Amino acid sequence: MPKSQRLIQLIMIINARKTFTVQELADELGLSTRTISRDLQELGALGVPIYSVQGRGGGYRLLRERLLPPIAFSEGEAVAIFFACQSLGFFGSLPFDEGAATALHKFYHYLPADMKEQIDRLKDRVAIWSPERIMSPAPLRTLLQALMSGSVVTIAYSSGQGETRRDIQPIGLYASSGYWYCPAYCYLRQEVRQFRADRIRSAALNPTHPGLPEVGEMTLWNSLPELDGAAETVEFTIELTPRGVWTLASNNRFGPAIVRGADGGGTATVRIGAKDLTFYADLAWRMGEDARITAPAEAVAYVRGKIEAMRARYT
CATH class of the missing domain: 3.30.70 (Alpha-Beta Plaits)
Structure with a gap:
């Protein structure tokens, strides 16, 4: 097996296991423990966050979040991904922390020189624009986290009738005309409602609320009818x-x-x-x-x- 392929396979195994021993990797790949130890040292030098576990049993552990293996992109795919990520910069707030900016930086940094030249010529000439409307990113991050975990969120929501505190179960999150919207089941009103994220003054996951399984099956595309079908x-x-x-x-x-x-x-x-x-x-x-x-x-x-x-x- 070529060394490059072996290193990629190691990353995939490490991602899946999080904790492992040199002997386990050696047995799985059919290699010597000496070769595996050398490969792990090289992955560490490349920035893969692996550290050794001391004590009985020993072994290694993957620190922090998982790393994805390299993916080969065509030139057209590379340009599409670059400008799709760049377009997120036109939003005043995003639910992804700094992930989009750092991913774009990494992606651009490792492109071949000729691809960088092509993209540089397109900068400031091609944009997927959206009106920038400033809002706190904290509620967006909480809503995204709730969608990933299927959780209920307790929010303070400001509307024309004043500010109310309520539990909602997010169904989706989307942007339109610079605003972020979250259709969700509102336990205060007992129906599906649409919430504008910039009107959410605070948001926190509510681990004590079980939520409704049927709401968990809804998406942006099938959540428009009322939950019970009885609303006028x-x-x-x-x-x-x-x-x-x-x-x-x-x-x-x-x-x-x-x-x-x-x-x-x-x-x-x-x-x-x-x-x-x-x-x-x-x-x-x-x-x-x-x-x-x-x-x-x-x-x-x-x-x-x-x-x-x-x-x-x-x-």
Whole structure:
């Protein structure tokens, strides 16, 4: 077995076991203990965090987090990964600590010189941009941790009705227009709700709350119906100009529902919770003349009320 392949295989075994002895590795790979000891010393010199365990039994232990083995990328894959990671820098806050920045630095550092030149020429010319909106990254990290462990989170949430303390079970986490959103089951309201992460003033895992198994099976794509299916829903229809179609095409609710016309405009009809009517009406309001709500009548009346209030302010 070539030495490079042997070292990669060693890293994979060490990742899986965390603790091991030289003899165990020697038996598994069919090599001498002397060769394994030499390979472990070389891995340590390369930065793999291995340290020896003293005392009866002895052996070695992998310190800190696991390391992934090297992966071969094509040139196209390398460029795609670089700019995907770089795009995260446009967000004001991320749930990944400094992981994205350090990963990008490592990735770029070990690229061949000609690939670095190609990427350098594209810097400041290609970007996956998102409006930067500053918020504390701490709630995002807690929500991400909860998603990975299936935990319930206790949050302090600020809304138009004031600040409330509640337990939520996160279903997902996604970014749109610079904001981070977290659909979650709210135990205070006993329904699935959407929370804006920048309105979460504090967040902590709640290890005493068991959560609901059925919520744990939900994803971003199947969590839109209410948990018990009993909440009232209405059909929300919106007419769009060509620019309006372009604006909503990336929206995960409206995008798939858009029916385009010959002039580039279109219409979209989605079923929403009746309690969320003003949220979606406000979305259309922010689009100005590029969107017009046609149903339900309550949403049309709501927007007309906003128009009259705005007219009064400028009269």
